[in-house]
Amino acid sequence: MTSVPAISAEPALARDVEYTSGDFQRIANLLRELSGIRMPPSNEALVFSRLSKRVKRLGYTRFSDYVDLIAGDAEGEERDAMIEALTTNTTRFFREAHHFETVESDLMPEIVQRLKQNDRIRLWSAGCSSGEEPYSLAATVVKSCADVAQFDLKILATDIDRSVIKKATAAQYRSDSCSAVPEEYAKILFDGPVAERDYVGIHPQVKSMVTFRYLNFMEPWPVRGPFTAIFCRNVMIYMEEETQAQVWSGLASVLEPGGYLFIGHSERVGPELKGSLEMIGTTTFRKI
Secondary structure (H helix, E strand, O other): OOEEOOOOOOOOOOOOOEOOHHHHHHHHHHHHHHHOEOOOHHHHHHHHHHHHHHHHHOOOOEHHHHHHHHHOOOOOHHHHHHHHHOOEEOOOOOOOHHHHHHHHHHHHHHHHHHHHOOOOEEEEEEOOOOOHHHHHHHHHHHHHOOOHHHOOEEEEEEEOOHHHHHHHHHOEEEHHHOOOOOHHHHHHHEOOOOOOOOEEEEOHHHHHOEEEEEOOOOOOOOOOOOEEEEEEOOOOOOEOHHHHHHHHHHHHHOEEEEEEEEEOOOOOOOHHHOOOEEEEEOOEEEEO
16 A cells, blocks of 8 residues: 555666676665665565666666665655665555454544544544545545545545655556445545546545645655544555664654554554554554
């Protein structure tokens, strides 16, 4: 669902640019420093394959020159391009459906009551990829509170990949990726029937609830919270344990007391947060 490094093997291209394993190690070190993502040696062929076209397009004949460019890229544009090239976004609407069921059954009654008392509610999709997760969350909210537009509820959606943020903001999806959405949600989520259309848009009410922003967990977070719920799923699995601990602690710090944290099925929250978060369901935590 979020931007994560692809780990499947890819054949390296014909090496018509000068390249060494030292170049790979420098790229791996930069990627870890800039994004927290760990790139194992088994992905060396993938790194060459993903980046060599860009190296040649920029006119370099040595991979090391490209690495030098990344290392000295003060503006960050080429750094962003490298991160985008080395990450893969895997997501779908209502992925890991039990989380959305928990929002609907356990969280929404409380949220509806608070909204009617003019309370402020903020939800966060951290690692939102191309938008399916936050839009699914918004549809879940609308299902329980059809008049949510008159209340102060907003969803923040962030990702490290600027290109997928653009796709998410455009809110247009191939119909074949939407066909599995249950009808009760589809009529809320989309701007018309999915059948017999190549692309389907997100319903204006749902789209207006979500704000997309760039966010890199290794940089200062432009968020304040507090959040009633945070979705951060499949973001941490390729990070070092120390980095994971820092991010989990940061998320817990902007989660309101009693707020929910939803994580990926392969992720674990470290023991350092034992006194802050309690597990209340499958990969679901609540702030103590």
